[in-house]
Amino acid sequence: MIAQPEPRRKRWIKSPLPDTPEQQSFIQHLVQTLGISPILAGLLVQRGVCSFDEARLFFRPDISHLHDPFLMQDMDRAVQRLTMAILRQEKILVYGDYDVDGTTSVALFYGFLRTFYANTDFYIPDRYKEGYGISQAGVQWAADHDFSLIVALDCGIKSVDRVAEARALGIDFIICDHHRPGDELPDAAAVLDPKRDDCSYPYNELTGCGVGFKLLQAYCIFQNIPVGDLYNFLDLLAVSIAADIVPITGENRVLAYYGLKVLNKTSRPGLKALIKIAGLNRELDINSVVFGIGPRINAAGRIKHARAAVQLLLAETDEEAEQAAFEINENNNSRRQYDSSMTEQALAMIRGNEELVHAKSTVLYDATWHKGVIGIVASRCIEHFHRPTIILTQSHNKLAGSARSVPGFDVYEAIEECADLLEQFGGHTFAAGLTLSEENLPAFQKRFEEVVAQRIDEEMLTPMIKIDLTIDLDQIDGKFYRILKQMAPFGPQNLQPVFTTEAVYLAQQPIIMKEKHLKLILRQKGSDNTYTAVGFGMAHYAPELSSQQPFSICYQLDENTYNGNTTLQLMLKDIRVAEL
Template sequence: MIEKRWTHKPSFAEEQQQLAFGLTQSLNISLPLAMLLVQRGIYDFEQSRQFFRPEIGHLHDPYLMKDMDKAVKRLSDAILAGEKILVYGDYDVDGTTSVALFYGFIKKYHANLDYYIPDRYEEGYGVSWQSLDYAEQNGFTLIVTLDCGIKSVDKVAAAKERGIDFIICDHHRPGNELPPAVAALDPKREDCAYPYKELTGCGVGFKLLQAFCQEHNIDELALFEYLDLVVVSIASDIVPITGENRVLAYYGLKQLNASPRTGIKALMQIAGLNGVLDITNCVFGIGPRINAAGRIKHAREAVKLLLCEDDEEAADFALEINKHNTDRRTFDSNMTEQALFMIENDAWLSSAKSTVLFREDWHKGVIGIVASRCIEKYHRPTIILTQSHGKAAGSARSVPGFDVYEAIEECADLLEQYGGHTFAAGLTLPLDNLEAFKTRFNEIVSSKILPDQLIPVIDIDMPLDLEHISPKFYNILRQMGPFGPGNMTPVFESRNVMLAGKPVIMKEKHIKFDVKQQNSSIFTAVGFGLARFFPDLVNGKPFSICYSLEENTFRDKKTLQLSLKDIRIHHVPEQQTA
């Protein structure tokens, strides 16, 4: 087990301390809570109001996005002329929620509409040649892509020759050349001045629909009913929950908790999500099941579920999805075991700065999950590859601070295609290039990655004495959500704490104990995967803990408990004898 590195936010300068003291007065909150706000760039009452109470009015004008006017005009012209429009999306959660959003909304105003999701295994990521054939054969003259298309230069050019126009809604980094689309909406375009760069594909589609509503005087409240789809995309695509994403996520969670669409409601029920949903529930409860829906037969089924309006039909489909999700977990577990065995039994791999593994029989649908599992044990950039149509196809995952997309891009001459983000990417290459790619990728990682980036990090917001924790403290803390990248759940460190009872090991891996500090109340602490600390704890050694706060409900009684991230035993030097 790699020992984790505890990192702390910088100490407050005098100016920051004064800002925090000012917030304690204006907001009537404790100093630790005020310090958390200052750490997040919240310095005064007005900023605090916007942070705690995001408003739809805080969303940016969609027309600030490059090509938005062209996109709205082409979409409007197509609807007015009765053209056949094809809504095209990727097969992952962001892509399928995007298609459900766009198709579901535009269907109210235009009947001549269909959607297309490429086959994960037959067509792969992005705009496919098969889809162009389908569009031409069925008389579609406009394709709107969501969560893909910004790098499909050759496909869009070929479509143009066939009389098919493209509107692209994407959020991935463009290549050196943009596709010859009527409009290419992507806040990551270098020539795009849109103020917020981190929207999901679904978020970009939402902005196009927002502009469409403004153009045609449609009440945007009708569009906001689709924010449950947008928040699922934000959570599942692991984008920062800051700025505009924070507003969309805030109202998306409200929609999800108050009135989720039929298909998502069925997924919530089958996943046992009965309480108030947050980003974590979306990431681990809803997102994987939407992905599983796409793996039952075809990702088109995921969109069908998200558009479903019949409770009974949705419930039946959710049951089928849950079974498939269980099967996916079995694949995931077996493949992870094989991958870890390969690393442990290869001297070069064990000491490398990166992991690149290939097996021709691995299931393409879960290789990204397996890459993440490998990082949990070997904290380094990881690529898991399998054979698909005579090629090696894979998923890459990274560690905090290292841009895996850039590293892959430096191997572009060995690849057939690639795309993605800083921390996650996909790639395809000829089987003959595998060994050269492994070597090159490891050389690039080795030359760029910092030693600290190879050690798992726990980012601690601040030290906290347990006496500060109270129901009021937690209630205000909870309102700092939605939590996620860019606004993570606060993590605290409490030093020199004491046991207030004997620890208990649960399922051989986890630990639970009561803890106190000086004159504080007693709190229950739960540490998943931390049972190895049991011997030192029962020996009475002093220790520190880092944790986040959560509310535990048992028999209708709510109590605050500490969700442990790590434990640090203070090893006291033995007394020397004369």
């Protein structure tokens, strides 16, 4: 069983109210033109939606809003090289990382490419034997099997040496990546990465799968292939966007919006089997993918080999897909067991060391920990000790680590300050991977703690709940929720709104569910209406609550369907008995 975090007081950070004269004018404009309440109009203005036209784009994303793929640096070179390879009947290898973004990238690119070109195959590196990125073994495999072009997806931007080795063997690379480049770009036929300093593409938060999609979109345009054929693969792209935790803004919002539509009516046997085995029996949204589909795809590479995930996503029959989904689900169950035991060990290491308890960062190592789960364990530790965390284990006579961060702190930059102690590293603001020699571990722990302590604000070390607006319970009704739902897909930079309501009372005694969850029936003074609220893992609040004492809540809205009846309920995120 996964350890529950200790009850902790959280910071409630209220978003600035749109209260300038200009913002108030925007709100009134939206109220009049959209026929919505001032509360909903205020939520839109907070998200930068200030006019009718902007609201139309926000509520009704259109596939025509996708950017011209040829605006991306090197796109013309990439399309020319891909075109040449197909005309010459060269063997093309689609190479991807072993996580969800990488495997969906390969399934999308290879799956679409083979609809009109047969001389192709795909390759996923072994997490444990080859590690992250372009591997020497992968390049050699391509050479041994006479491939002359490798399309690398969700990796490759820092693989300068491997690309040089491939070129010496007569193999070209097209790199489709979205990670930060190093000081030197690989000498590839084309390097597609919107985070390149010299790339003026209008949107730089695409996933690796998204960059691969843009290459195929450009190829379709160049070859007059109906781009609608490619849009049938947007279900895979939606999975990558959700699982890779990228902003749901701009082009990602359009791709996620249409991708979820495809996903909810997908005929892809592999995804249908995953949806079934995950028990996802309601309309899928970003959260469904993050918690239901993503972990199962990831588990293939964490426990065994990620090639199984691609084979599942490419399965052509329901029977084949259901068997593959069953095996991947078993891998996920094993992952959960590793996750639970390793988290308990890691928390015990922190709690048993006074210096670690009071540190600004966490860096833990155990040679027996499963490499495929260390990133998850880092996130679990942050749930208990809210600070940048790195979990390390042994891999090929080196220490391999996975880093996770807290809102507001760039863990990649902190790791970069320790680069002289590392063999290699890469990643994002909130997640990174690294490798180092065991003898450098004490120095790295010391340096990383010093860097974090110097850079992190004290407030970042306290869990935060970002609140959009304060409202009364009576302002919530069916129309309010229907419009709120249309603000989806929710995700980073367009999070599901969080509300606070003050001075609420118990309408009846709290109900404890399964010894750890809380169910409340609430009312506000002056109203006879009652509202059901549920707080997962919040049973510890029950003794503090009484029918005579008002308290404040923060929550999100959701629907609950039971015995065919659907009602609104408040999904609690925190409770404050004092400080009304």
